Amino acid sequence: MGNSxxxxxxxxxxxxxxxxLFFLAPVVLTAIFGFxxxxxxTGISGGxxxxxxxxxxxxxxxxxxxxxxxxxxxxxxxxxxxxxxxxRESGAEQATIxxxxxxxxxxxxxxxxxxxxxxxxxxxxxxSIRAIKKIAxxxxxxxxxxxxxxxxxxxxxxxxxxxxxxxxxxxxxxxVSYTGWVFxxxxxxxxxxxxxxxxxxxxxxxxxxxxxxxxxTGFALVLAILTHYMxxxxxxxxxxxxxxxRITPPVLxxxxxKWLAWDNGFxxxxxxxxxxxxxxxxxxxxxxxxxxxxxxxGFVGASMGMLIFSSxxxxxxxxxxHASEVDGASRWQQIRHxxxxxxxxxxxxxxSYQTLSLLTSFEYILLATDGGxxxxxxxxxxxxYKKALSNYGGALQYGYGAAMSLVLVVIGVVLSLxxxxxxxxxxxTESPKIEQ
Amino acid sequence: xxxxxxxxxxxxxxxxxxxxxxxxxxxxxxxxxxxxxPGAILPNEFTLEHWRFLHENLPGRPSIWLATWNTFMxxxxxxxxxxxxxxxxxxxxxxxxLPARSFFLGGILVLHAFPTVTLLIAIFLILQMxxxxxxxxxxxxxxxxxxxxFGIWIMKGFYDTVPWEIEMAGIQDGATRFQVWRILxxxxxxxxxxxxxxxxFLAGWSEFILPLVLAPGNDVQVLSVYLAALIADDNNFxxxxxxxxxxxxxxxxxVLFVFFQNKLMNIYSGGTKG
Numbered sequence: 001m002g003n004s005x006x007x008x009x010x011x012x013x014x015x016x017x018x019x020x021l022f023f024l025a026p027v028v029l030t031a032i033f034g035f036x037x038x039x040x041x042t043g044i045s046g047g048x049x050x051x052x053x054x055x056x057x058x059x060x061x062x063x064x065x066x067x068x069x070x071x072x073x074x075x076x077x078x079x080x081x082x083x084x085x086x087x088r089e090s091g092a093e094q095a096t097i098x099x100x101x102x103x104x105x106x107x108x109x110x111x112x113x114x115x116x117x118x119x120x121x122x123x124x125x126x127x128s129i130r131a132i133k134k135i136a137x138x139x140x141x142x143x144x145x146x147x148x149x150x151x152x153x154x155x156x157x158x159x160x161x162x163x164x165x166x167x168x169x170x171x172x173x174x175x176v177s178y179t180g181w182v183f184x185x186x187x188x189x190x191x192x193x194x195x196x197x198x199x200x201x202x203x204x205x206x207x208x209x210x211x212x213x214x215x216x217t218g219f220a221l222v223l224a225i226l227t228h229y230m231x232x233x234x235x236x237x238x239x240x241x242x243x244x245x246r247i248t249p250p251v252l253x254x255x256x257x258k259w260l261a262w263d264n265g266f267x268x269x270x271x272x273x274x275x276x277x278x279x280x281x282x283x284x285x286x287x288x289x290x291x292x293x294x295x296x297x298g299f300v301g302a303s304m305g306m307l308i309f310s311s312x313x314x315x316x317x318x319x320x321x322h323a324s325e326v327d328g329a330s331r332w333q334q335i336r337h338x339x340x341x342x343x344x345x346x347x348x349x350x351x352s353y354q355t356l357s358l359l360t361s362f363e364y365i366l367l368a369t370d371g372g373x374x375x376x377x378x379x380x381x382x383x384x385y386k387k388a389l390s391n392y393g394g395a396l397q398y399g400y401g402a403a404m405s406l407v408l409v410v411i412g413v414v415l416s417l418x419x420x421x422x423x424x425x426x427x428x429t430e431s432p433k434i435e436q
Numbered sequence: 437x438x439x440x441x442x443x444x445x446x447x448x449x450x451x452x453x454x455x456x457x458x459x460x461x462x463x464x465x466x467x468x469x470x471x472x473x474p475g476a477i478l479p480n481e482f483t484l485e486h487w488r489f490l491h492e493n494l495p496g497r498p499s500i501w502l503a504t505w506n507t508f509m510x511x512x513x514x515x516x517x518x519x520x521x522x523x524x525x526x527x528x529x530x531x532x533x534l535p536a537r538s539f540f541l542g543g544i545l546v547l548h549a550f551p552t553v554t555l556l557i558a559i560f561l562i563l564q565m566x567x568x569x570x571x572x573x574x575x576x577x578x579x580x581x582x583x584x585x586f587g588i589w590i591m592k593g594f595y596d597t598v599p600w601e602i603e604m605a606g607i608q609d610g611a612t613r614f615q616v617w618r619i620l621x622x623x624x625x626x627x628x629x630x631x632x633x634x635x636x637f638l639a640g641w642s643e644f645i646l647p648l649v650l651a652p653g654n655d656v657q658v659l660s661v662y663l664a665a666l667i668a669d670d671n672n673f674x675x676x677x678x679x680x681x682x683x684x685x686x687x688x689x690x691v692l693f694v695f696f697q698n699k700l701m702n703i704y705s706g707g708t709k710g
Binding site (some may be wrong): 007008009011012014015018019021022023025026027029030033038044045223226227229230231234238240241242243244245247248249250251252255256257258259260262264265266269270272299353356357359360361362363366367381384385388389398401402405408409412413415416417419420 | 443446447449450454456457458459460461463464467474475476477520521522524525527528529532533534535540542545546547549550551552553554555556557558559560561562564565577578580581582584585588613614617638641642644645649660663664667675678679682683685686689693697
């Protein structure tokens with residue numbers, strides 16, 4: 001352990017493992033998943049090659065191979081050793097089986113009627129119609145709904161029934177029959193086309209900037225300045241109370257707002273004597289929903305600004321205030337000319353920091369309105385979450401959700417890098433003083 | 437200071453703005469032990485029925501004690517590992533020679549500012565692929581990883597304030613850098629470890645989105661998911677019951693807040709996630 005260069009890396013290694021596995025890998029994978037069509041239908045691991053109604057519909061529509069598609073969906077009949085074995089097990093006479101093997105081994109039939117006709121013409125004809133049907137069923141072959149690991153296996157199985165495929169048909173079949181996820185840029189095209197996207201984006205901008213301006217910086221400034229001018233007792237009380245929303249777990253915090261706003265809740269009861277009908281204030285109209293969403297987030301957001309602004313105000317030399325009072329400055333003049341200029345950097349810091357966190361957070365909205373009423377308060381991050389992880393229909397679109405998240409990830413990376421520049425990185429990374 | 441100005445108008449103004457918040461918290465306590473007639477503002481009777489969830493399972497929900505145990509394990513294990521890993525990594529970044537040191541520092545800072553919740557979908561898929569979906573271990577690993585940049589940054593900041601003379605003296609006496617860290621420096625940053633420990637525990641205890649998405653099953657359910665599922669169940673709407681479960685859930689937080697309020701104020705103003 002004498003070599004501090006190695007010790008440094010050793011001490012850093014555990015953190016590196018965690019951060020790479022569950023922080024950096026998700027960043028990269030968000031980008032990768034964003035370019036796939038991964039969903040509950042495709043599964044998240046590799047898929048298989050399957051002939052079924054929907055892949056054959058695609059074969060008809062995309063490649064015009066309607067005839068082939070129809071043929072693959074129908075059952076085929078092949079006289080082969082496996083079929084003969086099955087026929088024997090289903091009770092066919094030994095003589096019948098021998099005759100079939102000698103004369104018809106390897107023969108294909110496109111329909112049940114054809115093979116039944118053959119069976120009726122045999123010298124060793126099965127005794128009853130029922131026996132004929134039973135034996136015919138033993139030779140039945142179908143690729144429908146069988147999962148093949150590779151396109152070659154699928155083609156080999158199909159050609160085993162005497163269907164000859166051209167190269168173009170093989171290629172088309174491999175394309176359409178794959179049920180796993182594939183890489184695609186469709187998510188981003190869809191995103192540009194859907195009107196919901198633009199509505200969600202407008203909602204997000206409205207939410208971020210109104211919360212930011214009204215509460216995270218605005219009201220935070222009011223709190224910091226007012227408590228600055230108060231005696232220690234009330235100032236400490238107000239700071240503690242306004243810290244409560246941040247300390248309270250989100251689920252409980254939103255529950256308390258619901259108690260205030262629901263149709264049998266505190267607000268409705270208080271307003272009833274004034275002739276205002278009880279209603280669920282959280283969800284009755286878009287305007288009310290927005291008011292509460294902004295209040296709920298703003299009450300949490302105000303505390304961080306309050307703490308940072310308060311400590312910045314505390315750092316202002318007291319004589320400045322005393323001197324200005326001697327000169328007859330009003331409180332408003334003190335705020336304008338002493339406090340606010342000192343708060344320029346803290347305000348910039350809070351504004352930039354909280355822009356990013358408001359842009360990406362959806363926890364409180366999810367709990368309060370879940371984007372309602374009718375999508376009025378659906379913000380970008382919530383929409384991404386719902387697309388990929390929470391959908392009542394059960395069809396989760398991981399790829400599309402990841403594509404939506406990717407937009408936020410890119411904004412997050414860019415803004416974090418800008419902030420790093422802005423808030424004086426060099427001073428934070430001075431070299432160590434012991435060299436070995 | 438500022439004796440020239442009147443104070444009561446400000447106190448009154450802020451008091452009015454703070455009233456809704458105070459009301460919500462007062463009624464949180466009151467409603468858990470009382471009943472209020474429909475349409476009334478004030479309760480009319482004392483009752484303990486809202487606390488029945490402590491000894492009987494609520495319809496469709498696992499035992500509250502199982503959820504409490506899961507929450508406790510989640511918060512505690514996360515905290516311990518975050519403390520161990522970030523006190524090592526923080527020291528490394530603060531004091532030791534590292535190749536590409538400013539890259540690591542810059543990286544930690546960017547990750548600290550980075551909005552982790554955007555990674556939720558990718559993390560969900562990774563846990564599915566690793567077979568760690570719906571396990572406490574999986575969600576603990578994720579929570580640790582997302583908390584680490586903050587923890588490392590805080591610890592690095594505290595190590596930066598430890599005087600170099602302590603370490604130089606240790607080196608003079610023949611100790612290795614590792615011994616110096618273990619024996620001389622770690623005791624110096626005890627307050628930081630305590631503060632980071634409290635923050636991590638509170639963050640783990642309050643965490644909602646990660647367990648909701650990564651470990652929603654009844655066996656591994658934590659209290660936040662338990663309470664959210666209870667509230668979302670339209671068939672059993674009972675506000676006072678919700679509040680009682682909520683109060684039960686928040687009690688450890690209140691205790692920590694009361695005892696360590698000043699420490700928390702300092703750390704929160706050091707810039708955690710908003």
